[in-house]
Amino acid sequence: MAAYTEETVTFVKHYTDRLFTFSTTRDRGFRFRSGEFVMLGLMIDGKPLLRAYSIASPEWDEKLDFYSIKVAGGPLTSVLADIKLGDKVLVGKKPVGTLVLDALTPGKRLYMLATGTGIAPFASLIRDPNTYERYEQVILTQTCRQVAELQYGYDLVRDTLDDLLVGEYLRAGQLIHDAATTREPHTHAGRLTERVADGSFFKDYGLPEFNPETDRAMICGSLAMSVEFKKMFEDRGFIEGSVSAPGQYVYEKSFVG
Numbered sequence: 001m002a003a004y005t006e007e008t009v010t011f012v013k014h015y016t017d018r019l020f021t022f023s024t025t026r027d028r029g030f031r032f033r034s035g036e037f038v039m040l041g042l043m044i045d046g047k048p049l050l051r052a053y054s055i056a057s058p059e060w061d062e063k064l065d066f067y068s069i070k071v072a073g074g075p076l077t078s079v080l081a082d083i084k085l086g087d088k089v090l091v092g093k094k095p096v097g098t099l100v101l102d103a104l105t106p107g108k109r110l111y112m113l114a115t116g117t118g119i120a121p122f123a124s125l126i127r128d129p130n131t132y133e134r135y136e137q138v139i140l141t142q143t144c145r146q147v148a149e150l151q152y153g154y155d156l157v158r159d160t161l162d163d164l165l166v167g168e169y170l171r172a173g174q175l176i177h178d179a180a181t182t183r184e185p186h187t188h189a190g191r192l193t194e195r196v197a198d199g200s201f202f203k204d205y206g207l208p209e210f211n212p213e214t215d216r217a218m219i220c221g222s223l224a225m226s227v228e229f230k231k232m233f234e235d236r237g238f239i240e241g242s243v244s245a246p247g248q249y250v251y252e253k254s255f256v257g
């Protein structure tokens, strides 16, 4: 039996020459937890070529959303970048991942720390009502090089404000969206690691410093950023969690891009 199902592309939007999002149909038997990733790909020269992709839609949604970079000459993304409505993509049958609510112990605040397309699993989680039922405050932060790369996150949060299931939580102020750039001027600028270290990130939103008693964190993005945050949380006494042993922070080890 094939390890994947064939799904149909139902939506495509290009954000920059390097970033695009698309949606596909979802097999009725496909189950996953918000925040997980799955193998996704195409038949290329008669052979399946699949890579790990975070599912950017919540577990209750009828469709599947993805957010991707295009790598010039990349075997999969350079072909995937040309997909059109009605095209077929392959979606693996076994979703996995550590960025799930069940890998964290209860707390007051949930931080979602992303760079670039690392926002994708959080696009899933901020549309899941369980996120707001478990945490009083949810802080989504995305850092990109340029302002244009933040647009997906802005569109996501704006659309989620009107969402029938979770819009009321956002309208009540339960979600903070921090969008920052590192290579162009913007309201919020600089690497998040540095904004956290100098305290400016917390001051911007009137938040207390990270505290393992009250705060939980999920990290997804550039490897260098994940490594730095992992150390920062460990130094502050946070314990890494997993579904079998929930803790105070988790990070995505398989993320590339």
Ligand code: A2P
Pocket (backbone or CB within 6 Å): 115, 116, 143, 144, 145, 181, 182, 183, 191, 192, 193, 194, 222, 224, 225, 226, 228, 257
């Ligand atoms: P910077 O522009 O200072 O490198 P990339 O496009 O290379 O994947 O990076 C995405 C974003 O992640 C960029 O804004 C980049 O900042 C930032 N970044 C890269 N490494 C780190 C790190 N170690 N800590 C925090 N942010 C980082």
